[in-house]
Amino acid sequence: MTDKHLSEKLEYWYKKICTKEFITDDPVQFPHRYAKHEDIEIAAFLAATIAWGKRCIILRSAEKMFSLMGNSPYDYVMSDSWKKLKTGNIHRTFFENDLKYFCRGFKHLYTKHENLENLFKSAAHESIWTGFYVFREEMAAANKGQYSRHIGYAGKDNENGSACKKLNLALRWLVRKGPVDLRLWKNIKPSALYIPLDVHVARTARKLGLLERKSNDKKTVCELTQKLRLYDSSDPAKYDFALFGMGVNGIITPS
Numbered sequence: 001m002t003d004k005h006l007s008e009k010l011e012y013w014y015k016k017i018c019t020k021e022f023i024t025d026d027p028v029q030f031p032h033r034y035a036k037h038e039d040i041e042i043a044a045f046l047a048a049t050i051a052w053g054k055r056c057i058i059l060r061s062a063e064k065m066f067s068l069m070g071n072s073p074y075d076y077v078m079s080d081s082w083k084k085l086k087t088g089n090i091h092r093t094f095f096e097n098d099l100k101y102f103c104r105g106f107k108h109l110y111t112k113h114e115n116l117e118n119l120f121k122s123a124a125h126e127s128i129w130t131g132f133y134v135f136r137e138e139m140a141a142a143n144k145g146q147y148s149r150h151i152g153y154a155g156k157d158n159e160n161g162s163a164c165k166k167l168n169l170a171l172r173w174l175v176r177k178g179p180v181d182l183r184l185w186k187n188i189k190p191s192a193l194y195i196p197l198d199v200h201v202a203r204t205a206r207k208l209g210l211l212e213r214k215s216n217d218k219k220t221v222c223e224l225t226q227k228l229r230l231y232d233s234s235d236p237a238k239y240d241f242a243l244f245g246m247g248v249n250g251i252i253t254p255s
Contacts, residue, residue, distance in 0.1 A: 003230070006208065006209075006231075007231050009242075009246070009251075010228075010231055010239050010242045011231075011242075012242075013241070013242035013243075013245040013246050013251070014238050014239060014241050014242040014245075016245055017241040017242065017244060017245035018179065018180050018238065018241040019179060019180070020178075020179045020180070022179075022180050022241075023179075023180055025055060025059070026055065026180070027047040027048070027050075027051045027055075027058050027059060027062055028047070028173050028180055028181070028182075029059075030043045030044075030046075030047040030062050030066060031043040031044040031047060031173055031174075031182060031184075032182065033066075034072075034073070036072065036074060037115060037117075037184065038073075038074035038110065038115055038116075039072055039073050039074045040174075040182060040184050041115060041116045041117070041174065041184070042073040042074055042077060042106055042116075043066065043073055044170045044173045044174050044182075044184075045102070045106075045116070045170045046062075046065060046066075046073070046099075046102060047062050047170075048166045048167070048169040048170035048173065049094065049102070049150050049151075049166050049170075050062060050065065050090065050091040050092075050094050051166065051169060052092070052165075052166075052198070053091075053092060057091070058091065061090055061091030061092075061094075062091075064090055064091075065090050065091070065099065068085070068096075068099070069081075074110070076103070077103045077106045077107050077110070078107060078110065080107075082099065082100050082103035082104070083100070085097070085099060085100050093149070093150075094150060098148065098150055101139070101143050101146075101148050102139070102148075102150075104142050104143055105138070105139035105140075105142040105143060107142070108138065108139075108141070108142030109135075109138055109139075109142070112138070116135075117174075117184075117185045117187060117188075119131070119134065119135060119138070120135070120171070120185070120188060121185075121187040121188060123135075127192075128168075128171065128188075128192055128193065128194060129154045129155065129161070129164075129194075129218070130154075130156075130157075131171075132152070132154035132164050132167050133153075133154045133155065133156050135151070135167070136151045136152075136153065136154065139151060150166070151166075151167070152164035152165070152166065152167060154167070154218065155218055160217065160218060160219065161217070161218040162217060162218060163197040163216050163217055163218060163220065163221050164218070164221070165196045165197050165198050166196075168193070168194050168195065168196040168197070168221070168237075169196035171185075171188070171193055172193055172196055172237045172240060175188050175189075175190055175192075175193055176190050176193065176235065176237060176238065177190070180241070189234075190234060190235040190237065190238075191229075191233060191234050191235065191236070193225075193235075193236065193237035194221050194222065194225045194236075194237065195221060195224050195225050195228060195236065195237055195239065195240055195243075196237070196240055197216055197220060197221045197224065198216075199216065200244070200247045201240065201243045201244060201247065202216050202220065202224075203247065204243045204244075204246050204247040205224050205243055208243075208246075210224055210227045210228070211223060211224050211227075225237075
């Protein structure tokens, strides 16, 4: 397949999948439900955190989680209403104790930074990965030094780390412009984003010859995103939609 052919295919599937209709069956619908900046941020990070597994189950679990938080996730966090949570299951390995962890961390971050965009805006002068690293460290600091298995380790500086799919997904929602993503954050450019890498996107990328690495880690995310920047340097993460669409529809052969 020539680069031009692949470019056309990526653009075709991006435009086909990235439509308003996509929102209805995707967890991005949850941050779309709110108008307040802080509510959207919290909804984005929490919905992305449980976005693994079958989409219908993710949506059901997210409905359960946000029903616990009432009309305003931000008010829920700042009023300490989360302290009433017990040990019930929310989604697979994510329990009410995990939601308490996030709420405790969010309260600390909003008290210190005013909003989550400020934290990432400052850290992202170095890289998005620095933002992920600082976010994880501050969330742990708010929780007596305990790290959550639901927040990936990004690696400090040039260290190896995980793919941080959930964090990259949350930032795609918050930074990119619609029709699906919200473009809430104006201080980080879409060009700085990395692809939210899950096993399905990685499998499609390998079939298309966009990936050589076998493991799904930080280095693989960087390798794939760098390849995708050749097709759109200003907005490489948009091809998350294309790789998803090609994978779902079986369009993954290099022909």
